[in-house]
Amino acid sequence: EILMTQSPATLSVSPGESATLSCRASQTVKYNLAWYQQRPGQAPRLLIYGSSTRPTGIPARFSGSGSTTEFTLTISSLQSEDFAIYFCQQYYSWPYTFGQGTQLEIK
């Protein structure tokens, strides 16, 4: 099973600034990495797949990068609705696994 490790666990950032979230895989997942956003009391929402592709409707301030074992989600010009929990997920090999999440909070 591939272990996904996210850092930091909590990130405090002011609105309008940028945030950089990290995700590390215990072995290569190539580009098979997705990011999700989860607001309180809601289901996760797909933000990024294929490491860097945004689905239709996801704002351009969300960007993903990385490959093999190191991945980054960058959120620029943070807005109030962006403060949430973010999860990464690998889909290179079953069982597909998620990270434990990064809580993005208002500074």
Added chain:
Amino acid sequence: EVQLVESGGGLIQPGGSLRLSCEVSGFTISEYSMNWVRQAPGKGPEWVSGLSSARNTIYYADSVRGRFTISRDDAKNSLYLQMNSLGDRDTAVYYCARSSGFRFLVDWGQGALVTVSS
């Protein structure tokens, strides 16, 4: 509009059984891979089970294999998860989700809470 609505959650005693349902609208489930994902309180999600559109591929997490069964009723456009021999580690919110192939999860329901406790 795509909607996935789970039902059937609740409080169940250890060793008991429960069947979750997911009623889908806005797309035909037989054309997509459908999945169940759970999330224990304060934890990251866990992909529990998946069923391919052709029904020829089924995935189970090791933690539920042999106890959970995923199924689909095309006439009702609904997905199901039969859960047997439930234990406290199965306590979680269970989400029904559509995936792109068996890769990432594109659409999610609002979740059904399953609490296993005596």
